[in-house]
Amino acid sequence: MPRTKAQFEEMRKATKEKIQSSAMQLFVLKGFGSTNVQEIADKAEISVGLMYRHYKTKDELFDELVEFALGGLRKTIDLFESDESPNKLINQFVHDVYNDMISGNELANLTILMTQSFFVKGEANQDENEVAQVNAMLLQATSNLIKRGQEMGEFGTGESYEMALYFFSAIQGLAEMKVLLRSNFSMPSPTILTAFLYTKGE
Template identity: 55%
Template sequence: MPRSKKQFEEMRSATRDKIQSAAMHLFVHQGYGSTNVQQIADVAGISIGLLYRHYKNKEVLFHELVDFAMAGLQAVVDSFRTGDSPKKQLEQFVKEIYSDLSTSDDLANLMVLMTQSFFSGGASQKHHEIVGLNQQMLEATADLIKRGQEKNEFKQGPPDEMAMHFFSTIQGLAIMKITLKERFVMPSVQIIIAGLSKEGEK
């Protein structure tokens, strides 16, 4: 029986997912420069010809992954700028981070990939976009913390410093996840947000 258009699209999407997952793993663990297209195809379990049907070269694939990570970060920035309870928003965000880092390497790989792109970007447009987006992320988080302080949901302190500490923790966990592998122990949601929670609260 011939496959439907929907089935072809599902197969295409599944293949792209395999390619992206394989590429992320290789880029993070052995570096962009040391990774070639054949290795990506091998780890993805597909032929190199099939890979080229989806991506012209590894540079296109790398930039698509970075764009995907940046889109996710932009969504977080947008969500932090809305809502009634800063505490609930931050707790929900940390729960999602906790779930992602506990169950797979994908989020950790994406975060490390963005860092790699930043350091390899020089004065490129992508480099400036990453810098700008990270600045937006810190500003949106600091504003969220400030609003939470005004509602008596967070402890008092400089919001910009607290935001920097919070995201340094998230970035550090991603790096530890990749480097420690099976020895990595994911801290609880309560521990991750301990630097923001009011003393005595759980």
């Protein structure tokens, strides 16, 4: 019995996901420049020809993965700019990060991939680099959220932008440690990740 259009679409989607997963792992472990198309195809267990039916170039595949990661950051910005309690929003975000980090490698890989993208694209001017732009927006949204929480008495004192920078530097560092340590990595609890928000700054 011939396959239906829906079955072909499901197969196409599954193949594309295998390509994306394989490429992301290789980009993170070897770097974009040191990864070639043949390696991605081999890891995805498909032919190079089939891979080219989904992505014309390695750059196109890399850009799609980065755009997916940026989409997640934009959603976080929207979340942090909502009218909900700052304490509730931060804790919701931290629990999501915690659950993602203990359940798999996707979040860690995407975090590292975005850092690679900043250097791969090579824009000397940060204003021309989308990764830099979105990260700057995220830091500002987080700083504003922390400041609002301080004004409401939900968070301790401190310079809100510095606190936001510390917060995301910790998450970035944890993503890198997860990839480096593998099975020896232990994700800190949400309580540890947010402890700095509730102490009095100097």
